Amino acid sequence: MEDGARGDDGQSLKGTDKTENFRVRLMTTPSEFSLLFEWAIAEGWCPCVYDAESYYKQDPTGYYLAELDGVPIGGLGTVKFGADVASITQYIVKPPFRGKGYGYRMWQEVMKTIGDRNLFLESAPAQRSNYEKSGFKSSWQTIRFRGVGRTDDDHAVNNAEDRVTLVSVDKVNFDDFCAFDQKVSGVSRPTLLKSWINQPGSINLVAVDSIEGIGQKREYRIAGYGCSRLCYEGYQSTSFSRKIAPIFAExxxxxxxxxxxxxxxxxxxxxxYIDVIDVNENAMQIVSEFGLESISSITHMFTKCNSVQQNMVYGVASCDIGF
Structure with missing residues (x-):
């Protein structure tokens, strides 16, 4: 089935039977995207406030809604990166409808739209064996850490090797920025990156080594970058938290x-919050020395190969998309 293909009715995948009016269809309105993220907030996943819009820009044909008798009961996202890679995200069935097979039926229908891509996802511990049955392999554990902003100036982890300059992302060439991200993540995602760094309230820093050039010209080399985005603290919360995501560094x-x-x-x-992968011992040491609290752990999984340069990941960009 081609990317974003739909069923015979032009909008629904073939997810119906003779006993009930169950269908899986492509999401088509902003309110439907918002509904899925509201469910994610209720699950305690703390998604970033504007990430739904960013994922839609990356793949406007990637999110699906499961309906029973016309009522939304679940959703599933597939954010595609070109013809070779896709991330499985926001796989949710509302609590009253769990354990009845609707989630698996939705999964089966949506998987038909992805083709032969290498797939990534983040699995809760209880679901890992189910994903393994679908051909996924386990990689690292992604551990979520929580901290609180402080007023003192001496809370930073000691660093005797501050040898790079931190500048705003708009001070570097965007193509160079995207190339560094691809070096770490293994995928080309300029559309998503442009949306991320332009989210309201975001802070985006690039670490550069400056090299003196001829005359007044200065050249630079990107050695890393890091971002902070607004995220939901909890269901019906009136304030936003911050998610440090990602930190990629050489x-x-x-x-x-x-x-x-x-x-x-x-x-x-x-x-x-910051999500750290357990196989990067240097990253784990940083959050340990800062005294951050570990609050949850999920498993990074893939179907074909894991192209992420894990030694350069000091904070995951998004658990929603897996890297």
């Missing part, structure tokens, strides 16, 4: 410098 010194700078932007008493 060394632990650069990763630490970006971490300190981004944590320093969090307002006092405001919670912040």
């Amino acid at each position: 060394s632990s010194a650069v990763g630490l410098q970006l971490f300190n700078a981004l944590v320093a932007t969090v307002p006092p008493e405001i919670p912040f």
